[in-house]
Structure formats: structure tokens, C-alpha cells
Amino acid sequence: MSGLLLVLLVALIFVVLYQVSRSSELVASIQGEDLFDKKRNKLLGFSMLILFATLMIGFYACHKYMMPLMGPAAASDHGEQYDFMFMVTLIVTGIVFLLTQFLLFWFAFKYQRDENRKPLFFSHSNKLEMIWTTVPALAMAVLVAIGLKSWFQMTGDAPKGAMQIEIVGKQFNWISRYPGADGVLGKRYFTNINDKDNVLGQDWKDKANMDDIIVQNGELRLIKGKPVELIIGSRDVIHDVGLSHFRMKMDAVPGITTRLWFTPTVTTTEMKAKTGNEEFVYEISCDQMCGKGHYSMRAVVVVETQAEHDAWMAKQQSYYVQNHPDEFPAAKPVEAPADSAKKITMK
Amino acid sequence: MSNEATLHQHEVHTHHSDHGHDDHGHHDHHEHKQHFFSKYVFSMDHKIISRQFLVTGIFWAIVGGLMSVLFRLQLGYPGESFKVLSYFLGDWAPGGIIDPEMYYGLITIHGTVLVFFVLTAGLSGTFSNFLIPLQIGARDMASPFLNMLSYWFFAVAGLVMFASLFVSTGPASGGWTTYPPLSALKEASMGSGIGMDLWLISMALFVVSSLLGGLNYIVTILNMRTTGMSMTRMPLTIWAFLFTAILGVLSFPVLLSAAVLLLMDRHAGTSFYLSEIYIAGKALPNVGGSPILYQHLFWFLGHPEVYIIMLPAMGMASEILSTHSRKPIFGYLAMILSLIGITVLAFLVWAHHMFVTGMSPFLGGVFVLLTLLIAIPSAVKVFNWLTTIFKGNIRFTVPMLFAIGFVSLFISGGLTGLFLGNSALDIHLHDTYFVIAHFHIVMGISAFFGMFAGVYHWFPKMYGRFMNNTMGYIHFFITFIGSYVIFWPMHYEGVSGMPRRYYDFSSWESFNQFGDLNKMISVAAIIVFFAQLLFVFNYFVSVWKGKKVTDPNPWKANSLEWTTPILPGHGNWDGEIPEVHRWAYDYKDDGNGNDFIPQTVPLKDGEEAH
Numbered sequence: 010m011s012g013l014l015l016v017l018l019v020a021l022i023f024v025v026l027y028q029v030s031r032s033s034e035l036v037a038s039i040q041g042e043d044l045f046d047k048k049r050n051k052l053l054g055f056s057m058l059i060l061f062a063t064l065m066i067g068f069y070a071c072h073k074y075m076m077p078l079m080g081p082a083a084a085s086d087h088g089e090q091y092d093f094m095f096m097v098t099l100i101v102t103g104i105v106f107l108l109t110q111f112l113l114f115w116f117a118f119k120y121q122r123d124e125n126r127k128p129l130f131f132s133h134s135n136k137l138e139m140i141w142t143t144v145p146a147l148a149m150a151v152l153v154a155i156g157l158k159s160w161f162q163m164t165g166d167a168p169k170g171a172m173q174i175e176i177v178g179k180q181f182n183w184i185s186r187y188p189g190a191d192g193v194l195g196k197r198y199f200t201n202i203n204d205k206d207n208v209l210g211q212d213w214k215d216k217a218n219m220d221d222i223i224v225q226n227g228e229l230r231l232i233k234g235k236p237v238e239l240i241i242g243s244r245d246v247i248h249d250v251g252l253s254h255f256r257m258k259m260d261a262v263p264g265i266t267t268r269l270w271f272t273p274t275v276t277t278t279e280m281k282a283k284t285g286n287e288e289f290v291y292e293i294s295c296d297q298m299c300g301k302g303h304y305s306m307r308a309v310v311v312v313e314t315q316a317e318h319d320a321w322m323a324k325q326q327s328y329y330v331q332n333h334p335d336e337f338p339a340a341k342p343v344e345a346p347a348d349s350a351k352k353i354t355m356k
Numbered sequence: 357m358s359n360e361a362t363l364h365q366h367e368v369h370t371h372h373s374d375h376g377h378d379d380h381g382h383h384d385h386h387e388h389k390q391h392f393f394s395k396y397v398f399s400m401d402h403k404i405i406s407r408q409f410l411v412t413g414i415f416w417a418i419v420g421g422l423m424s425v426l427f428r429l430q431l432g433y434p435g436e437s438f439k440v441l442s443y444f445l446g447d448w449a450p451g452g453i454i455d456p457e458m459y460y461g462l463i464t465i466h467g468t469v470l471v472f473f474v475l476t477a478g479l480s481g482t483f484s485n486f487l488i489p490l491q492i493g494a495r496d497m498a499s500p501f502l503n504m505l506s507y508w509f510f511a512v513a514g515l516v517m518f519a520s521l522f523v524s525t526g527p528a529s530g531g532w533t534t535y536p537p538l539s540a541l542k543e544a545s546m547g548s549g550i551g552m553d554l555w556l557i558s559m560a561l562f563v564v565s566s567l568l569g570g571l572n573y574i575v576t577i578l579n580m581r582t583t584g585m586s587m588t589r590m591p592l593t594i595w596a597f598l599f600t601a602i603l604g605v606l607s608f609p610v611l612l613s614a615a616v617l618l619l620m621d622r623h624a625g626t627s628f629y630l631s632e633i634y635i636a637g638k639a640l641p642n643v644g645g646s647p648i649l650y651q652h653l654f655w656f657l658g659h660p661e662v663y664i665i666m667l668p669a670m671g672m673a674s675e676i677l678s679t680h681s682r683k684p685i686f687g688y689l690a691m692i693l694s695l696i697g698i699t700v701l702a703f704l705v706w707a708h709h710m711f712v713t714g715m716s717p718f719l720g721g722v723f724v725l726l727t728l729l730i731a732i733p734s735a736v737k738v739f740n741w742l743t744t745i746f747k748g749n750i751r752f753t754v755p756m757l758f759a760i761g762f763v764s765l766f767i768s769g770g771l772t773g774l775f776l777g778n779s780a781l782d783i784h785l786h787d788t789y790f791v792i793a794h795f796h797i798v799m800g801i802s803a804f805f806g807m808f809a810g811v812y813h814w815f816p817k818m819y820g821r822f823m824n825n826t827m828g829y830i831h832f833f834i835t836f837i838g839s840y841v842i843f844w845p846m847h848y849e850g851v852s853g854m855p856r857r858y859y860d861f862s863s864w865e866s867f868n869q870f871g872d873l874n875k876m877i878s879v880a881a882i883i884v885f886f887a888q889l890l891f892v893f894n895y896f897v898s899v900w901k902g903k904k905v906t907d908p909n910p911w912k913a914n915s916l917e918w919t920t921p922i923l924p925g926h927g928n929w930d931g932e933i934p935e936v937h938r939w940a941y942d943y944k945d946d947g948n949g950n951d952f953i954p955q956t957v958p959l960k961d962g963e964e965a966h
Contacts, residue, residue, distance in 0.1 A: 012443055019886060023893045030826035034903060046751075053752035053829075057760075060836070064764075067840065075848040078869045091784060095851075098781060102771040105735075109767050112742050117760055120681070120748045128951070129747035130944045132684040132966055137743070138736065142690075145735040149728045152778060156728075157721050159780035164717035180544065180635075199632040200639045210634070241714075245635040246538040247647055249712065249787065253853020253866060256784040260713045262647055263537060264631030267714030292866045296712075296787040296855045298531040300538055300545040301456045304858035 047122070054121030061114035080253060081284050084291070084312070085271040087163050088256035094155055101148055163257075167270035171236035174229060176293075177209055178241075178248030178261040181302030183227025183293060184208055189220030189327055194240065199263075202244065206332040209244075213329065223328040227293065227308030231273045232318045238270040248306065251296035254280075255310075260297055273312040280312075398508075400500035401926045405507050406485035407818060410811070412511060413478020414892055416469045419518075423466040425885050430454045432878025434860040448526065456859045457546045460529035461521075463857060464547065467532030468555070469517065470800065472562055475665040477510050479807050480604075483668055484573045484597040486814060490917035491591050493582025493934060495927045498575040502568045509565035513558045520554035528555035531857055533658065536629040536650050540621045543636035553622065556615045563612040570601040570608075577601075582916070584936035588692075589955065591915045591940040592685060595692050596671025599699040600664050606703070607660040614653035621645070648713050655706035663702045665799050667695065669806020670737060670766075673759045675940075676809050677741055679913045680756035681748030682951050684941035687740040688966070694733035701730045711779040712786050720779045727777035734770050738763065749951070753911070754828030758809035761836045762802050768840075769798025772847065787857075790850025793843045801839040808835075808891070815895075816910050820923040821902030827894040831887055838884035842877050849873070914954045915940045939966045 037045035083092050120128075175186040175194050186209060188194045195218025201210035208225065211218040231237050241250055243261035250269070251258045259269040281289045295306035313321070330337050399405060426445070429438050430453075437452030448458035485503065489496055497503045520527040529547025530539040534555065542549045577598045581590070617628040621642075629650045630642035678685040685691060705727045711720055741763050750756065772794040775781045785791065808831075815823050854867045861867040861874070909918040916936065920928050934956045942953040947960075959965060 012439060019889070023890060026827060026830065026890065027824065027893070027897060030824045033826045034824070050750075050752050053757070054750070056833075057752075060833075063837065064840065067837075068844065071845055071848070075845060075873075078852070078873075079848065080852040080866060088784075091780065094778075094780060095775070098775055098778065102774055106767060106771050109738055109742065110764060113745075113760065113763055113767070116742060116745045116748075117750060117752075120745060121750045121752065123749060126749065127945070128682045128749040128943065130684060131686060131743070131747065132941065133687045133689065137739075138687050138690050141739040142732060142736055145732050149731050149774075152774060153725055153728050156724055156778035156780045160721060160724065160778075161717055163780060163783065164720070199634045202634040202639060204637065245633055246541070246544050247535055251787075251853065251855060253784065253788075258712050258783050258786055262714065263633045264643070264646065265648070265714060288865055290865050292864060294853070294855050294864070294866070298460075298533075298535070298538065298857045300530075301460065303460075304456070304860055305863065307864065 050122045054118050057114045057117040057121075061111065064110065081280060083254070083256050084275040084280060085255035085257065085273050087159075087271045088254070089274070090159050090162070091256040094159055097155060098152060101152065105148075163271075164269075167238035167268070168236050171238045171270055172232065173238050173240060174231075175209075175240040175242065176227060176229065176250055176261070176308075177244060178250070178295065178299070178306070179244040180246065180300050181295075181306045182225075183248075183250075183295075183306065183308040185224045185227045185229055185308070186328075187222040187224070187230075187322070187325070188217075189222055191217055191220055193217040195219070195221050199244065211328070219329050220327045221329070222322075222325045224325075229293070229308070229310045230318055230321055231310060231312045232315050233273055233276045233279075233312055235315070236270055236272045238268060241267045241269065246299050247297045248295050248299050249297035251294040252291075252310065253294065254291050258296055276312045276314060277310075278313075398504060400496070400504045402485045402489050402497050402500065402503060403818070403924065403928075405503055406482045408507050409477055409481035409485060409510070410818075412507075412514060413474050413482060414895070416473040416478065416514065417888070418892065420466050420469040420474060421885050421888055423462040425882055426454065427459055427462045427466070428878040428881045430459055430859065432875040434862050457526055457529060459859045460531075460545070460857070461527040461547050461551070464528050464531055464534070464555075465517070465521065468528075468559075471532060471661065471665070472559070473510075473514055473517070475799070475803050475807070476566065476604075476661070477562070479803065479810075480597065480600050480664065480668045481507070481510065481569060482807075483593070483672060483810050483814075484569070484601065486818065487593055487917065488573055488576050488597055489580070490817070490920065490924070490928060491594055491915050491940075492577060492580065492585050493916050493929075493936065494576060494580040495929075495933070497572050498580060499572055502572050506565050506569035506572065509561050509568065513561035513565060516554050516558040516561065520551045520558070523550050523554065525549035525551055527551040533651075533654055534618075535654075536618060536621065536647050537633055537635075540618060540629055541633070541635060541640075542622075553619070556619050559615050560612055563608045563615075566604050566608050570604040573597055573601040574605065582933045582936055585916075585955075588689075589936055589939045591671075592674040592688070592691055592695075593668075593671040593915075595695055596667045596674075599695050600667045603660045603664050603667070603699055603702055607657040607664075610653055611657035614650055614657075617653070618650065648710070648715075651710050651713060652707070655709045656703075658709065659706040660702040662795075662799050663698055665803045666766075666806075667698070669762060669803045669810075670695075672810040672813070673741065673762045673806050674744075675915070676755050676759040676813050677744050677763075678941055678943065679813075679911050680751045680753055680759070681745045682751070682912075682943050683744055683748040684943050684966070685740070686743035686746075687736070688939065688941060690736055691740055694736045697733035698730060701726060701733075705730065705777075708777055708779070708782070711782045724777065724779045728774065730777075731770075731774060734766075738767055738770075753812070754823070754825055754832060755809045755813035757829070757832045758805045758812060761832065762805035762809060764836075765797050765802035765805055765839065768844075769794055769796075769802055773798065784853065785850055787855055788850035789846040789854045789856055792856050793846035793850060796846075797839070797843050801835075801843070805835075808832075811895070813911065814917075815898065815902075816905045816922075817917055817920075817924075819899050819902070820905050821898055822905060822910070823898040823902055824894050827890060831891045831894070834887035834890075835884055838880050838887065841880040842884065845873055845877065909954075912950070912952050914942055914952055916955055919954065919956055941966070 083089050177184045195215040196212045197210045199210050201207055241259050241261045243263045248261040255271050257269050257271050259267050291310035293308040441449040441454050442452045448455050525546045528551045529545055538544045539548050539552050620626040621629050627642035627645035629647045630645045633640045674685050707723045708727045849870050905922050908922050919934050936955045937958045938955055940955055946953045
């Protein structure tokens with residue numbers, strides 16, 4: 010019922026607007042079309058200035074409102090480089106934006122219809138066109154140069170000694186795997202997967218798998234100041250490891266292994282203090298449409314100190330041991346001693 | 357079959373008894389009454405076909421727009437119950453809360469129909485059809501029959517898409533890009549069931565429509581120009597339609613192949629896009645395919661598609677800015693060269709949509725370079741438009757306002773492309789709201805502004821009546837301000853990393869601070885949607901009730917379409933097709949107190965051609 014009323018209301022508004030518009034046409038024909046047109050043209054010319062002012066005030070208000078809500082500054086070394094490059098691009102495009110928008114609305118206002126002024130017949134000027142072909146070309150050259158430098162660095166090989174963690178997407182959560190004491194991620198293949206006791210399809214013939222640690226909620230434990238290389242995979246459809254705080258992102262593609270690396274620079278605890286938000290967590294968002302639960306495909310990243318990391322690692326049990334308790338009658342909940350965890354990460 | 361011969365076969369007598377003047381085409385043929393079906397339904401007259409494209413485009417724009425209102429309700433008010441949702445979505449919105457599957461279905465179909473049905477068919481289908489013969493001086497398209505087929509393939513593509521909304525597993529729901537494996541496996545999502553098949557079939561039909569149309573446009577422009585209409589005298593609209601058609605003809609077949617391979621992966625057990633997948637509790641037999649292959653094929657069309665949408669809008673904006681500023685377009689040749697530049701580069705930048713797929717960094721570098729090159733012809737165009745209105749004598753007609761709005765939005769949306777095209781920045785911004793803001797402003801809203809400008813400008817030629825001005829102005833101001841209100845803040849959300857295609861952000865620590873903003877955006881989107889209905893209302897009321905056109909050249913423009921009768925019949929010109937003696941932009945004193953010289957006026961003694 011209320012829906013019907015709404016439709017009627019909208020229809021009524023349209024009809025009223027139409028009648029008002031019709032009457033303005035009648036006024037025009039009474040006043041004389043030309044006079045009416047001229048008056049209206051003047052008004053609309055003035056409205057160009059108002060429109061420009063509205064835009065600028067709007068942009069300013071939006072900026073004022075949004076800035077306190079923005080995520081914190083980058084928490085990785087790539088991210089710091091990223092933020093710098095973003096600022097350079099913002100300044101270049103910002104200047105062009107303000108200049109061209111101003112000229113557009115200013116010209117529209119300034120050169121509105123005026124019977125006493127003849128429009129200038131100005132059909133081309135090689136000089137002007139050369140200028141505004143060359144200047145953007147040079148600006149682009151600068152942006153491309155800065156961009157490619159960062160791009161090749163970000164996508165280049167991870168530095169030696171980076172810790173490796175595998176992260177695998179599935180509908181609709183992440184699974185992470187740490188290499189364990191040997192520092193090697195064992196082989197895995199999709200036909201071995203079963204959700205009961207082999208979520209990643211590890212090949213148990215590969216001894217490197219025996220000490221691999223799997224965290225089923227996809228939590229990543231990273232060490233401040235230590236480069237980390239993520240080995241990324243997917244079990245089903247394409248997902249994407251989105252690390253917005255670190256300004257990194259990479260697709261997880263079934264059948265293909267992708268990688269990304271970065272060095273975290275701020276621990277979670279430090280970030281809580283920095284943002285004044287006790288609830289702060291680094292989050293992994295899935296950034297590639299993956300189905301019904303796409304929006305809920307979340308995992309947490311913890312950036313901690315080496316000591317904290319070692320303590321955490323010491324408490325972990327390998328996935329194999331967890332699932333084959335009978336083979337390890339004496340298996341203690343603590344598999345790897347703290348110093349061996351250190352060894353992996355130092356490798 | 358030649359153009360003239362076709363016309364003999366499809367003799368027309370256009371009855372416009374209500375117009376009170378004689379405006380049917382081709383007096384020298386015998387006249388007989390044409391059946392309603394052959395005149396309005398299976399018509400071969402390019403002007404009727406163009407109106408068919410436009411009205412169908414309007415239908416799809418309403419459907420697509422309504423979908424965005426529905427999913428914006430969820431985004432602005434997650435988890436709140438709305439009667440309107442259960443009214444439109446029924447069981448897909450239990451308790452008035454939209455189901456995530458249907459939410460994803462809506463965003464998918466919203467994107468698909470707006471990109472393909474509205475901004476491709478509705479834009480270039482309408483105006484290429486309407487303006488090419490009228491502006492180059494031809495009686496109709498090279499093949500009116502193919503032209504008719506082009507529309508009907510489009511109509512059927514639309515029907516199939518529409519039907520997919522009503523199947524029990526819902527429409528395709530993998531996003532408008534429909535990446536496999538999500539779109540290939542029915543286990544992956546409900547929308548990947550029959551809905552996805554219908555989506556692919558609809559797209560295949562649409563590709564056929566687009567090819568038939570495109571080939572026709574190219575052949576007509578190259579072969580059927582009237583005496584004196586050399587290529588360098590054509591209005592920029594025609595240049596734009598020519599390159600649009602070339603882009604479409606060269607890239608749409610690739611989408612067709614992508615769709616066929618995907619259909620085979622879905623039903624014939626092939627593994628073009630599938631490899632090493634474990635889903636729904638079992639490992640699939642497919643190995644060796646690559647989902648990335650699909651992305652290459654898709655974006656090989658997908659990127660040129662952006663320019664298929666933009667170029668007609670650019671062409672029409674050029675024409676309209678010049679006419680209503682009473683000044684020649686600035687840098688006609690540079691405008692053509694930049695169109696050529698954009699067309700060539702459009703084919704060389706597709707992989708910038710794939711920077712985070714794990715592609716070779718070197719390849720990524722090449723695509724960065726080529727992508728940012730497009731900024732140069734785009735900048736040239738903007739500066740030329742600015743110089744066109746510089747020292748003009750501007751009439752703020754409704755089409756002129758929309759053309760100015762087009763330039764403003766094109767600048768705003770174009771500049772953010774410099775962020776996304778630069779791979780190092782794209783890594784973070786990819787698939788966030790920054791992308792949503794960028795492409796909605798530049799190829800959504802700004803292309804729509806070009807289209808609106810075109811509709812308001814050529815409506816008098818289409819229907820012999822004007823659209824209502826006051827409503828046009830209201831439409832402009834609400835849409836212009838509203839679009840910025842909707843999309844500008846999304847840049848900030850994107851810079852904060854807020855991902856696109858999320859149903860609900862409330863459980864995310866990193867993104868839930870934007871809740872109030874999302875509400876505001878949703879409210880603005882609803883207002884802007886209703887402002888578009890105002891346009892539709894104005895359009896249809898004006899078709900029958902609008903102020904009649906009394907002057908065959910109401911905008912005092914130079915191009916050929918204004919030399920036809922107010923309502924041209926089949927064949928366009930009553931007598932001979934006029935000859936052309938000059939370019940379309942001689943907006944200068946003609947010596948008799950007029951500030952324009954139509955293309956049909958011979959050069960005066962001592963007058964130099966442009």
C-alpha cells in the first residue's frame with residue numbers, strides 16, 4: 010500500500026513539474042521567446058560560477074569529513090614508497106584537475122551569449138596544440154618512470170632470508186601454512202585434498218610436509234622489520250589476498266602459484282597505540298569476486314616482534330601430527346622448540 | 357543491393373497528419389500505405405531503428421538503474437528490511453532483506469546491461485544509426501536489412517538476459533566480467549547455473565548485433581557520402597562513430613570466442629579455463645587450463661569497450677559544444693588524430709585490468725607505458741574542448757549544459773585513470789571503490805552526459821518536437837551534482853582499501869567506519885535515479901506533446917541533418933541529396949547577418965576552405 014502511495018506521489022511530482030515547465034514556456038511566449046531566452050541564458054551563465062563554487066566547496070567538505078576516517082599510513086616499506094608515489098600523482102593530477110575545471114566553468118560563464126560580441130573564429134593553432142601534447146607527454150614520462158621503478162621493486166624477487174608463508178583461498182576463508190622447523194613448504198596437489206585431515210592436499214610422501222604448520226583461519230603472523238614472501242594459491246575459484254594496510258594485493262588463482270613480498274614496519278600493538286583504536290587489527294580482505302560469501306572472506310594479520318613470534322611458533326603443532334595422533338603417542342602439544350623456529354626464519 | 361534499390365522495395369508513405377505539413381520522403385515514387393509492422397517494428401528505416409535502439413536502451417537503463425537502487429539499499433542499510441526489496445525480489449529478499457546471491461546477481465546484471473545494452477547499443481546504436489546517413493548525406497544505411505537484424509539481435513539478447521532474471525537459481529552473479537572458474541562451475545555459486553548460460557547466450561547474440569551494426573556503419577561512412585563530403589569535411593560525430601565501429605568489429609569477436617570457450621568448459625568437459633580445482637567436496641578432473649586466459653580474452657574486448665562507449669559521447673560533445681558556442685571546433689585535425697590514437701592504443705592496454713593476476717612484471721611495465729600514453733590524446737581533446745568554448749557566444753541550451761557536464765566529468769574520471777593505470781598504484785587500488793568511482797564517473801556518468809546531450813540536441817530531428825527545457829535543466833542540475841555526491845567520496849573509500857563487490861562491510865574493522873557515508877551515497881543514488889525518471893517522463897511526454905519545431909534548423913547548425921525536412925521520411929531528403937562544399941564548423945559571419953554557414957553553401961570567391 011505504501012509502495013503504491015509512493016509511486017502515486019512520484020507521478021504527482023512529475024505532473025506538477027511538467028505543468029510548471031509548461032507554464033514557463035507560456036511565460037516565454039508571452040514575454041517574447043528571445044527576451045526570455047536571453048534572461049534565462051544570463052541566469053544559467055551565472056549558474057556556471059555557482060556550480061563551480063559548489064563543486065569546490067563540496068570537494069573540500071568531503072575531504073574534511075573523510076580524512077579522519079581514512080585508514081592509517083602504510084605499515085610496510087613498499088607501502089611507504091606507495092604513499093609517496095600516490096602523493097606525487099595526486100599533486101600532478103590535482104593541478105590539472107583544478108586548472109581545467111576552473112577554465113571550463115569560467116569560460117562558460119565569461120563567454121555566455123552576448124549580442125554585442127562576435128565569437129572568435131579560432132579553428133586551430135599548431136603552437137598551442139604542440140604545447141598541450143608535449144606537456145602531458147612529459148608529465149606522463151615522469152609518472153611512468155616513478156611508477157615502473159616502484160613496480161619492478163615491489164614485484165621483484167623477495168630478498169634472501171625472507172620468511173615464507175603460504176596462504177590459500179577457498180570459498181570462503183583463508184588457510185595459511187608455515188614451513189615448520191625445516192624451513193621448507195612441502196609439496197601439495199589438489200587431488201590429495203580432503204576437508205577432514207588434508208585441507209591443502211599435502212603429499213605425505215614429501216618429508217618436508219611433516220613439520221608444516223597449518224592455521225585454518227588463515228591468520229598470518231609476521232615479524233616487524235623482516236621481509237615476508239607470501240606463496241599464494243587457491244583451491245577453487247579466483248580469490249585475492251588484499252592487504253590494504255601494507256598496500257599490497259595479489260590474486261589467488263587455481264592451478265597457478267603467485268607470490269608477493271613486503272616488509273612490515275609497524276606491529277599490531279604499535280598500530281593500536283598509533284591509531285588510538287584498541288580494536289585495531291590488520292585484515293586480509295578477499296579482493297576478487299568469489300561467490301556468495303565473498304564479503305565475509307576475512308583473515309587477520311598479526312605483526313609482532315621476533316620474540317613474540319617465536320613464542321607463538323613454539324606453541325604450534327604440525328598439521329600432520331595433529332591429524333595422526335596415534336603415530337605420535339608421546340606427542341606433546343609443543344612440537345617445535347623455540348630456537349628451531351628461530352632457525353627457520355633466519356634461513 | 358544499392359541503397360536506392362532498397363528504398364524502391366520498401367516504399368514509404370509517412371503519415372504525419374497531426375503535423376499538418378507534408379514531410380514524407382521520395383515524392384517521385386508511387387506511394388502506398390506501409391503496414392504498422394513493417395514501419396515501426398521490422399523497420400528498415402535507419403531513423404526508426406535508431407529510435408528502437410534508444411527506447412530499448414531507455415528500458416534497460418531503467419532496469420539497470422532500479423537494480424542499483426535495490427543493491428544500494430543493502431549497502432547503505434545493511435540488514436535492514438525494506439518492503440520494496442521483497443516487492444521486487446520476492447523470495448530472493450526474505451523478510452525484506454536481500455539475499456547475498458541475489459545481491460551479486462543484481463550487481464552483475466546492472467553492470468552488464470548498462471555497459472552493453474545501454475551505453476553500447478543505446479548510445480552508439482541510437483546515434484550511429486540516426487546520424488550517419490543524415491550527416492554524411494545518404495538515404496539510408498548501406499544495408500538496411502542488416503541494420504534491422506542488428507536491432508532484432510539486440511532485442512533478443514535483451515529478452516534472454518531478462519529471462520535470466522526469473523530462473524530459479526537466479527541470474528549470473530559473478531560480476532559483469534564473469535571470471536571463471538566462478539562462472540564456469542555451478543557448484544561455485546547459484547548464479548553459475550542456468551543463469552550463466554543465459555548470460556553467455558545473450559552476450560553471443562549481442563556480439564552478433566554489434567557486428568552487424570558496426571560493419572554497416574563502417575561501410576556506410578566509407579562509401580555513401582554525398583558529393584563533396586570528403587572525409588575531412590565530416591562532422592566529428594561521424595569520425596567518432598567510425599572509430600567506434602572499427603573498435604567493435606575488431607574486438608567483439610574476441611568476446612564471442614571467450615564466451616564459446618566458457619560454454620564448452622561448462623558443458624563439454626573441456627579445460628580451457630580450469631585447472632586443479634577442488635570444490636564441493638571433490639577434485640575436478642580438469643588440469644592444464646588457465647583462468648587467466650579468459651581474462652585476456654575478456655579484456656581484449658573489455659578495454660576497447662570502454663572507448664566504444666566513450667568515443668560517440670566525445671564526438672557528440674564536440675559537435676554540441678561547437679554549435680552552441682557558435683564557434684568552430686578547435687583543432688579539428690588534432691581531434692581526429694587523437695581519436696585515431698585512442699583507437700590504436702585501446703587495443704594495446706587490456707592487461708592493465710590484470711596487474712594483480714601475477715603477470716610477468718616486465719609485461720606489466722609495457723602495459724603501464726601504453727596505458728599512460730592514452731592520457732595524451734585524452735588531454736588534447738580536453739584542451740581542445742576548452743578552447744572551443746573560449747571566446748564563444750554560448751547558448752546554455754539543455755544539450756550544451758550536458759556537454760559542459762560531460763567535459764567536467766570526463767576530466768574528473770579521466771585523471772583518476774592515471775592512478776589505476778600505473779601498476780604500482782593499482783596494486784593497492786585494484787578492485788576497491790576507487791575503481792568504482794573512476795569508471796562510473798568516466799565511462800558511466802560522463803558517457804551518459806554525452807548521450808543526454810545528444811538526445812536533447814537531436815530530439816527535434818527525431819520527433820519534430822522539442823523536449824521540455826525546464827525539466828531538462830532540472831534533470832541536468834540534479835544529475836550533475838548528484839553524480840559527484842555519489843561517486844566522489846568513493847575515491848576516499850577506495851584509498852582506504854574498501855573492496856568492491858561486498859555485500860556488507862559491518863564486520864570489517866578496516867571498512868566499517870564508512871557506514872554513514874554509505875547511507876548518504878544510497879540516498880543520493882535514489883534521488884538521482886528519480887531524476888532520470890523525470891528525463892524518461894519528459895522524453896515520452898515530449899514525443900507526443902512537446903513544443904513543435906517550426907524551424908528546420910532550430911540550433912542554427914551547419915551539418916547536413918538540418919537540411920532535411922523537419923520530420924524526414926524514409927529517404928531523408930525530399931529531392932536530391934544536397935552537395936557539400938565546406939566542413940561542418942564554419943561558425944562565422946555569412947555576410948547576411950547569420951553566424952553560421954551550412955555545409956551546403958558553396959565557398960565564396962576568395963574564401964579559403966578550413
